[in-house]
Amino acid sequence: MSTQPFFPASVYAARLDRASALAAEAGLDGIVVGPGPDLEYVVGVEGDTIERLTALILGPGTAATVVVPRMELAKVRSTAVGDLGLAVADWVDGEDPYELVAAALDTVSRVGVSDALPALHVVPLARRLGVDIELATPVLREGRMIKDADEVAELRRAGAAIDAVHRRVHEWLRTGRTEREVAADIADAIVAEGHRTVEFVIVGSGPNGADPHHEVSDRVIQDGDVVVVDIGGAVPSGYNSDSTRTYVVGSPAPDAAERIGVLVRAQQAAVDAVRPGATAHDVDAAARSVLAEAGLADAFLHRTGHGIGVSVHEEPYIAPGNDLVLREGMAFSIEPGIYFAGQWGARIEDIVVVTADGCERLNVAPHGLTAVG
Structure with a gap:
């Protein structure tokens, strides 16, 4: 993962606000963004998806939160996540990261996920939230385009x-x-x-x-x-x-x-x-x-x-x-x-x-x- 944000924090703050606004326009209660181009774009966190869940959770009325394995915590905090003072929920092996996602989202009926988030995480996340998961691509692509x-x-x-x-x-x-x-x-x-x-x-x-x-x-x-x-x-x-x-x-x-x-x-x-x-x-x-x-x-x-x-x-x-x-x-x-x-x-x-x-x-x-x- 990247250890230094390339753009000023204000750039990433604007991207977060835009993504939340677009999620609201799309009628989504929240979106879950895993490692990949979308996460790099929104908060400057680079890296690939691994078996341990790292994800940004945001949406209308939801404080942006990053769920991250504790072993990756220092790297994530060295990006715009740290500069912006975003809430971070870290976890260790043996704990359930999907509970942390659910806590960040509270009560939801429609949740979108980034297209780079694999089934390895989408399936247990959907089971824990009790909702049908949909792609957040229409929301996330709008900012990146x-x-x-x-x-x-x-x-x-x-x-x-x-x-x-x-x-x-x-x-x-x-x-x-x-x-x-x-x-x-x-x-x-x-x-x-x-x-x-x-x-x-x-x-x-x-x-x-x-x-x-x-x-x-x-x-x-x-x-x-x-x-x-x-x-x-x-x-x-x-x-x-x-x-x-x-x-x-x-x-x-x-x-x-x-x-x-x-x-x-x-x-x-x-x-x-x-x-x-x-x-x-x-x-x-x-x-x-x-x-x-x-x-x-x-x-x-x-x-x-x-x-x-x-x-x-x-x-x-x-x-x-x-x-x-x-x-x-x-x-x-x-x-x-x-x-x-x-x-x-x-x-x-x-x-x-x-x-x-x-x-x-x-x-x-x-x-x-x-x-x-």
Whole structure:
């Protein structure tokens, strides 16, 4: 778990108040937030769920309380939990932490839980409270979807850091090296260029690039390979980068160069479609229509984008049929791709932030097919 809150206590206090107000609007008597992106966002407590329950309990008319194993107490108090003077109910093995949650909530009929809280805790919690548990995602996502100026600044920092790595890919990507060797060098550079963690490195060469979620393998890179490089990490604040560029080792086949040129136009069309009042579907459709006009609709296998912040993937999702209306401060990826099984794939990805009259693009490394080696 983190031992130092990144933002001032006033930021976390405002997030707590917002979450409580949204819970009231949703008709929830309380929400239980376990370790994961939501807990990190609301009070700056980082870490993963373990078999011992750690949770923030809050809601309308409920004093925010953190239930935590005593062995983790010092770490939790060193975060915004301590700065804000929140009530802490600690427990030791042999005691029932769900009783502490029930005491913090008192009498309830509707309780929501964060989507990262596992069944290991949800089932006994529901049994103890005697109510049906529901997801608090509609409440918690609302705060995380709209980034404030400080959050945008951190995403901007992350975008610049990952752009710096893409500008160095030519140092490592060449004929005769394996994807795994290239990925190891990229991972080192992600940290060297300003990230605290490496969240993922995808190096998909030749036919491996046709798998959107290929990671790395021992395949040896060959002359003429089209290579997808999708990379990201978290900067010290916990906010993430995520950017994809497509490279070619040597010279590309003419049809590959032409199709990737279409992909560049599709990605730009989606960026141009971002503005307050547009829907997530509108942005997705802008990219999809360019590819369809070129006969490449069937090669686009996934949504156009996903939100980003303290989690690499979060709301909003830029996907067909999502009628969510975009608002200023939303941040998400624009990443159409084309994939040809057994041959090659390509993807181009930037993070954008919705502004008053359009969007700010946080990744500016060259977008076209980049020759290396």
